[in-house]
Amino acid sequence: MKAVVVGAGIAGLTSARALAEAGNDVLVLEATDRPGGKLRAGEVAGVRVDVGAEAMLHRRPEGTALAAALGLPITHPTAATSRVWTRDALRRLPRTVMGAPLDLDDLAATGILSADGLDRARHQAVPHPDGDVSVGDLVAQRYGDEVVDRLVEPLLGGVYAGQARRISARSAAPQLLDLLARDEVTAPAPPTDALPVFASVDGGMWRLPAALEADLHDRPNAEVRYDTPVTAVRRAPTGFVVTTSTGDEAAGLLVLATPAAPTARLLADLAPGAATELEEIAYASVALVTFAFRGDDPGVADALDTGASGFLVPPVDGRRVKASTFSFAKWDWVRDAGEGLLVLRTSLGRFGEESSLQVPDEGLVRASLADLETATGLTAAPVDAVVQRWGGGLPQYWVGHADRVARIRAAVAEVPGLALCGAAYDGVGIPATIGSAQRAVAGLLT
Numbered sequence: 424m425k426a427v428v429v430g431a432g433i434a435g436l437t438s439a440r441a442l443a444e445a446g447n448d449v450l451v452l453e454a455t456d457r458p459g460g461k462l463r464a465g466e467v468a469g470v471r472v473d474v475g476a477e478a479m480l481h482r483r484p485e486g487t488a489l490a491a492a493l494g495l496p497i498t499h500p501t502a503a504t505s506r507v508w509t510r511d512a513l514r515r516l517p518r519t520v521m522g523a524p525l526d527l528d529d530l531a532a533t534g535i536l537s538a539d540g541l542d543r544a545r546h547q548a549v550p551h552p553d554g555d556v557s558v559g560d561l562v563a564q565r566y567g568d569e570v571v572d573r574l575v576e577p578l579l580g581g582v583y584a585g586q587a588r589r590i591s592a593r594s595a596a597p598q599l600l601d602l603l604a605r606d607e608v609t610a611p612a613p614p615t616d617a618l619p620v621f622a623s624v625d626g627g628m629w630r631l632p633a634a635l636e637a638d639l640h641d642r643p644n645a646e647v648r649y650d651t652p653v654t655a656v657r658r659a660p661t662g663f664v665v666t667t668s669t670g671d672e673a674a675g676l677l678v679l680a681t682p683a684a685p686t687a688r689l690l691a692d693l694a695p696g697a698a699t700e701l702e703e704i705a706y707a708s709v710a711l712v713t714f715a716f717r718g719d720d721p722g723v724a725d726a727l728d729t730g731a732s733g734f735l736v737p738p739v740d741g742r743r744v745k746a747s748t749f750s751f752a753k754w755d756w757v758r759d760a761g762e763g764l765l766v767l768r769t770s771l772g773r774f775g776e777e778s779s780l781q782v783p784d785e786g787l788v789r790a791s792l793a794d795l796e797t798a799t800g801l802t803a804a805p806v807d808a809v810v811q812r813w814g815g816g817l818p819q820y821w822v823g824h825a826d827r828v829a830r831i832r833a834a835v836a837e838v839p840g841l842a843l844c845g846a847a848y849d850g851v852g853i854p855a856t857i858g859s860a861q862r863a864v865a866g867l868l869t
């Protein structure tokens with residue numbers, strides 16, 4: 424059967440491979456000139472690094488399993504750990520579940536909370552939420568507002584670029600809901616298995632879509648076509664007609680692996696109920712600035728504590744950057760590739776703060792350098808700086824998201840041969856996105 428996949432992000436490429444493996448003729452149509460979507464390589468001072476997603480959860484198997492199946496070498500972060508830049512110092516990040524502290528004495532030792540905030544954290548009531556609530560409201564009920572402001576917000580800012588008081592606990596932190604329901608968050612953590620929490624591909628996450636593309640290229644029954652935005656889809660007697668900028672394609676099976684807004688536009692006639700729901704999924708825009716510094720520059724030497732993999736910044740502190748990753752300290756392969764250059768990046772932009780990104784690239788570079796200097800004492804001038812903007816980069820899983828996704832799925836189920844996958848539905852992380860593509864194809868093939 425002929426299958427068309429719209430979008431060559433990680434979800435689209437994963438679904439294309441599964442469809443091709445099952446014997447279908449697959450055509451992937453991608454609007455831009457490259458594979459990978461938010462997994463993308465860039466060059467800073469000649470060093471090739473990720474300028475989009477840089478890591479994946481290792482404890483969910485889909486990402487590392489796919490990388491291994493494609494013959495890619497898996498790597499893990501070094502032992503360097505993240506800091507929280509708050510209350511005018513870089514402070515150790517305590518152990519938390521999505522910002523909910525696992526040990527209040529440990530939290531006290533970090534100095535992240537004021538004495539009042541700590542007192543509240545020790546004496547709040549145990550929440551018993553009925554239905555979906557926001558992660559922020561849930562944690563505030565149990566630990567008080569300061570824990571939300573100084574721990575939950577920066578952590579959710581890192582993953583979703585979102586606001587803690589809007590993001591759904593059921594969709595974004597189900598394990599936290601479960602622990603709070605049993606009032607076990609402050610209990611000693613269960614013995615951890617030996618698995619590291621995060622992984623990447625040695626040489627960069629961008630290698631994963633590149634390897635998927637190469638895999639499809641080697642198959643006689645698959646094609647990936649770039650610079651081919653899909654502008655409309657409609658039903659046909661034998662399936663679908665997919666309209667692109669260069670003509671129509673017929674398809675028996677159709678996978679839309681695009682973000683919510685383009686998916687909504689494409690479904691306007693085919694599944695209007697799903698389209699209306701998809702329009703309600705908001706996206707946050709972010710920008711990443713990747714820097715290279717000379718490692719032997721005296722302005723760098725003492726500033727960048729290599730025991731730190733970077734830092735997160737609570738929005739309540741009013742800084743421009745929301746996080747920085749010291750890539751050279753976090754990943755051995757980045758340090759090696761740098762050959763004496765230290766590569767690090769800053770991240771700016773949260774949902775609702777789009778105007779802060781509406782400045783020229785130099786403005787983002789300057790703001791990042793100013794915050795880096797205040798946070799770490801780094802005074803060196805970078806050898807190079809590269810700005811990568813991700814307009815509409817991260818879907819916001821607001822309260823009620825899981826029910827919305829169920830309604831979208833119900834509407835799509837009315838259209839045989841159609842499936843949706845990608846970051847808009849069951850998790851924004853790479854393994855979750857890969858899993859959504861695998862499930863979409865499994866559904867189509869049964």
Ligand SMILES: Cc1cc2nc3c(=O)[nH]c(=O)nc-3n(C[C@H](O)[C@H](O)[C@H](O)COP(=O)(O)OP(=O)(O)OC[C@H]3O[C@@H](n4cnc5c(N)ncnc54)[C@H](O)[C@@H]3O)c2cc1C
Nearest residue numbers: 430432433434454460461476477478653816845846852853
């Ligand atoms: C800055 C940033 C950092 C991130 N960091 C991490 C991280 O470290 N770890 C992690 O697990 N996750 C991270 N994520 C999240 C993760 O990378 C994404 O959620 C995931 O890659 C999304 O994959 P996708 O295939 O669903 O969508 P996308 O990557 O958005 O791919 C969709 C594709 O569809 C194409 N398209 C859109 N409309 C059309 C059309 N009409 N016709 C044809 N093609 C179209 C787009 O051009 C794009 O290539 C990050 C996200 C961002 C933005």
